[in-house]
Amino acid sequence: MRALVLEKVSTFSINQNPLRLTYLNTPIPERDEILIEISVCGVCHTELDEIEGRLKVAHLPIVLGHQIIGRVIQKGKDVKKFHIGERVGIGWIYSSCGKCIFCRNEKENLCREFKATGKDFNGGYAEYVKIKESFAFAIPEKFSDVQAAPLFCAGAIGYRSLRLCNHLNGQNLGLVGFGSSAHLVIQLSKFLYPQSKIFVFARSAKEREFAKELGAYWTGDIEDEPPQKLYSVIDTTPAWKPVVYALKNLQEGGRVVINAIRKEDFDKEELLKIDYPSHIWLEKEIKSVANVTRQDIKEFLRIAEVLDLRVEVQEYQLEEANKALQELKDRKIRGAKVLVIK
Numbered sequence: 001m002r003a004l005v006l007e008k009v010s011t012f013s014i015n016q017n018p019l020r021l022t023y024l025n026t027p028i029p030e031r032d033e034i035l036i037e038i039s040v041c042g043v044c045h046t047e048l049d050e051i052e053g054r055l056k057v058a059h060l061p062i063v064l065g066h067q068i069i070g071r072v073i074q075k076g077k078d079v080k081k082f083h084i085g086e087r088v089g090i091g092w093i094y095s096s097c098g099k100c101i102f103c104r105n106e107k108e109n110l111c112r113e114f115k116a117t118g119k120d121f122n123g124g125y126a127e128y129v130k131i132k133e134s135f136a137f138a139i140p141e142k143f144s145d146v147q148a149a150p151l152f153c154a155g156a157i158g159y160r161s162l163r164l165c166n167h168l169n170g171q172n173l174g175l176v177g178f179g180s181s182a183h184l185v186i187q188l189s190k191f192l193y194p195q196s197k198i199f200v201f202a203r204s205a206k207e208r209e210f211a212k213e214l215g216a217y218w219t220g221d222i223e224d225e226p227p228q229k230l231y232s233v234i235d236t237t238p239a240w241k242p243v244v245y246a247l248k249n250l251q252e253g254g255r256v257v258i259n260a261i262r263k264e265d266f267d268k269e270e271l272l273k274i275d276y277p278s279h280i281w282l283e284k285e286i287k288s289v290a291n292v293t294r295q296d297i298k299e300f301l302r303i304a305e306v307l308d309l310r311v312e313v314q315e316y317q318l319e320e321a322n323k324a325l326q327e328l329k330d331r332k333i334r335g336a337k338v339l340v341i342k
């Protein structure tokens with residue numbers, strides 16, 4: 001099969017084209033697995049973390065990509081849920097042990113055996129992928145393949161972030177960074193918390209404009225002070241500083257949720273700038289989002305269908321993945337980026 005592989009970890013540079021097109025053996029499904037012919041795969045910031053070594057992949061070479069849509073073309077003999085030809089999607093969760101205390105208590109995202117698609121096992125920047133049937137999902141009819149791909153990470157982890165905010169309808173919500181995930185979360189928030197005002201912080205004027213289009217009450221740059229305090233903030237930026245600003249903008253009892261696996265510039269000096277009275281006092285909290293559960297993906301897909309989510313997508317050919325990632329790095333973003341494979 002055609003596949004784009006990461007062979008070595010280094011600073012991403014489009015000139016070096018870190019992902020290389022090659023041919024790999026098509027995987028053969030085990031008894032509880034399905035083989036999927038991939039039609040599209042979403043591009044996520046996590047791929048940059050993997051390429052540049054902030055997030056360690058399990059083996060090299062590896063096929064990245066964890067927002068996969070395709071059709072079942074082969075299945076193991078114990079597979080019951082899906083039939084040949086059915087459209088399915090895969091997200092970041094590739095497998096979990098199913099037995100530990102986390103798995104048994106709706107926190108499989110924290111399982112020590114958690115395996116991630118395109119990190120521990122080959123992912124979607126290729127023509128085929130295999131996975132256990134219990135970690136694949138049916139997709140609501142109303143979304144095309146290209147629209148459905150970003151739902152599997154940008155959407156589902158965005159949904160998890162919002163859930164972890166413990167947000168209250170009517171309270172102000174802040175979104176720091178306005179990429180693939182935030183453009184879905186803003187719509188989700190308006191649906192779940194119709195009385196809340198949404199404040200969007202983004203570096204680029206284009207992103208701020210787009211946020212307004214999608215119903216932001218206020219937009220500003222990362223360092224700007226919003227006209228009102230915020231109860232919940234979701235940070236999706238690759239930097240650390242925005243988190244410090246976000247803490248300062250919180251009201252009493254507020255929470256900042258960081259939806260990022262790694263921060264590019266995390267340094268302890270910045271941490272020391274956190275000032276207890278203005279950043280933490282009055283029961284303010286800071287929380288990270290790690291991975292995603294199957295329940296998050298299922299619930300999010302259901303809500304996405306009901307709320308008629310608008311998914312803004314930029315399409316690229318598989319061979320253009322390096323270009324798409326460079327644009328992501330340069331923050332040339334409007335909505336989500338998706339590779340069209342078939």
Ligand SMILES: [Zn+2]
Binds near residue numbers: 044092
């Ligand atoms: Zn992702």
Ligand SMILES: [Zn+2]
Binds near residue numbers: 099103108
């Ligand atoms: Zn487990």
